[in-house]
Amino acid sequence: MLASNENDGALETQHFSLASDIVELVVFTTDGATMQTLREAVSGARRLWHVTAADKISDLLVAGEVGIVMLDVHDLQDSAARFIGDICRQFPDLVVLATGNRDAETTLAGLISAGTVYRFVHKPLSPGRARLFVDAAVRKHGEQRRRLPPPAPMRTASNPRILGMVLGLLVLIVAACLLRLYRSGMERLAQSAGAAPAAQSVAGAPAAQAAAAAAEDRERLLARAENALLEDRLDEAGAAIDAARKSGVEGSRIDFLAAQLAKSRERLRLSQTHSRPPTPGHAAREQDTPAQGPLAQQPLSAARSAIERRDFDRADALLQTAAGVASEADIQDVHRQLAETRHQADSESREAAAARPDLDAAVKQHFLADIVPASTLVLARSTPLEYPEKARRSQVEGWVELDFTVAETGEVRDIAVHRASAPGLFEQAAIDSLSQWRYQPVVRDSRPVPQRARIRIRFSLVS
Numbered sequence: 001m002l003a004s005n006e007n008d009g010a011l012e013t014q015h016f017s018l019a020s021d022i023v024e025l026v027v028f029t030t031d032g033a034t035m036q037t038l039r040e041a042v043s044g045a046r047r048l049w050h051v052t053a054a055d056k057i058s059d060l061l062v063a064g065e066v067g068i069v070m071l072d073v074h075d076l077q078d079s080a081a082r083f084i085g086d087i088c089r090q091f092p093d094l095v096v097l098a099t100g101n102r103d104a105e106t107t108l109a110g111l112i113s114a115g116t117v118y119r120f121v122h123k124p125l126s127p128g129r130a131r132l133f134v135d136a137a138v139r140k141h142g143e144q145r146r147r148l149p150p151p152a153p154m155r156t157a158s159n160p161r162i163l164g165m166v167l168g169l170l171v172l173i174v175a176a177c178l179l180r181l182y183r184s185g186m187e188r189l190a191q192s193a194g195a196a197p198a199a200q201s202v203a204g205a206p207a208a209q210a211a212a213a214a215a216e217d218r219e220r221l222l223a224r225a226e227n228a229l230l231e232d233r234l235d236e237a238g239a240a241i242d243a244a245r246k247s248g249v250e251g252s253r254i255d256f257l258a259a260q261l262a263k264s265r266e267r268l269r270l271s272q273t274h275s276r277p278p279t280p281g282h283a284a285r286e287q288d289t290p291a292q293g294p295l296a297q298q299p300l301s302a303a304r305s306a307i308e309r310r311d312f313d314r315a316d317a318l319l320q321t322a323a324g325v326a327s328e329a330d331i332q333d334v335h336r337q338l339a340e341t342r343h344q345a346d347s348e349s350r351e352a353a354a355a356r357p358d359l360d361a362a363v364k365q366h367f368l369a370d371i372v373p374a375s376t377l378v379l380a381r382s383t384p385l386e387y388p389e390k391a392r393r394s395q396v397e398g399w400v401e402l403d404f405t406v407a408e409t410g411e412v413r414d415i416a417v418h419r420a421s422a423p424g425l426f427e428q429a430a431i432d433s434l435s436q437w438r439y440q441p442v443v444r445d446s447r448p449v450p451q452r453a454r455i456r457i458r459f460s461l462v463s
Helices: 005-017 032-042 055-063 073-090 102-107 109-114 127-145 160-230 234-246 252-273 280-288 294-308 312-322 328-369 389-393 427-434
Strands: 024-028 048-051 066-072 095-100 119-122 379-381 398-406 412-420 442-444 447-449 451-459
Touching: 024 032, 024 055, 032 048, 032 127, 032 451, 048 055, 055 066, 055 073, 066 073, 066 127, 073 095, 073 102, 073 109, 095 102, 095 127, 102 109, 102 119, 119 127, 160 234, 160 252, 234 252, 294 312, 294 328, 312 328, 398 427, 412 427, 427 451
Parallel strands: 024 048, 024 066, 066 095, 095 119
Antiparallel strands: 398 412, 398 451, 442 447
């Protein structure tokens, strides 16, 4: 487009007003789910560059019309703040978006407060939230480009004709400034209207975080109940089960734990019933014989209490103390009670050990039946998709939903097709790619456990 010098200002203003139409977006991430969400959010409205190496970002900034960069802080690790500072010094008009978890946001708190990082987007992203943040960044980029340098000061003239021309020019400039202020006010109103949904989305984040925290608390209560049952801490197991029910936990898992608790309590009640109390004849001898009075019975009473508590070492020590003080018949009676209770405890321990594999298997089966979205897991490594040649020749796009297990090592196993948009076309390519992915293992009770998950893999001809 060509124009005379008198129209340079108007042409420049028009050029900047088109900034939102030519701006390009560079995304630096190795997270396939994040990149897929951004592609859905932009949906061909803007050119989207995906890089997985930090040194490629500067090349694109120098070579193209790139005005916005989104950086995955997890991939930059500890160098995120330094890297952002460097590219912002090289490209002052660049709009920087960052994404990651809350720890990453804390790392960049200073840059966010200073405005160096325009917005921080929490993971996992949704297409709607991603679109709002990208549109806000485009508007920010347009505002920065619309900032023109102030006009050069004009020299006054004594000639009335020249002075009249100068005054006329000043009137035109004032009118143009007023028109520009009016347009700027209208743009701010539009931006406020567009930012309202984003604010609502951000406001909804605490509610989602609170729900996730409540689910984690319920999981901890169930795990505590399971561990207490395995170690015969019945009161603690009962308290954990009651707390889990009050927090809203329902289903087969908590019913199974409650049944195990009832069974363990019944075994304990039966063992206490079989304990043998002192006979009336023994009590009579204690009253008749001074040497076998209350002081003589104290070690034996304490020994019986220790036996009921299953503190067998304490019971043995008390019986040794009672020797020579209490009668031999009473000591032998407590010895028999100790032997019977010890034998019963050994039997119960063997039963509990035999039941442990069943309980572990039931817990493991529950974890594998609980399918979570793959976006809630931490992806450690992914591989590019191999687009099927048949679909490429036919210009067909589609998606496949897969169920899979993240093993204790983070490997992907037991892949199964849940559903597909074009059956028989993309399934094998999706399975071949997913089988090479790796996730960070899921940890519960300080140990890795298998977890079943579901993911939707999209096949698009436009990268």
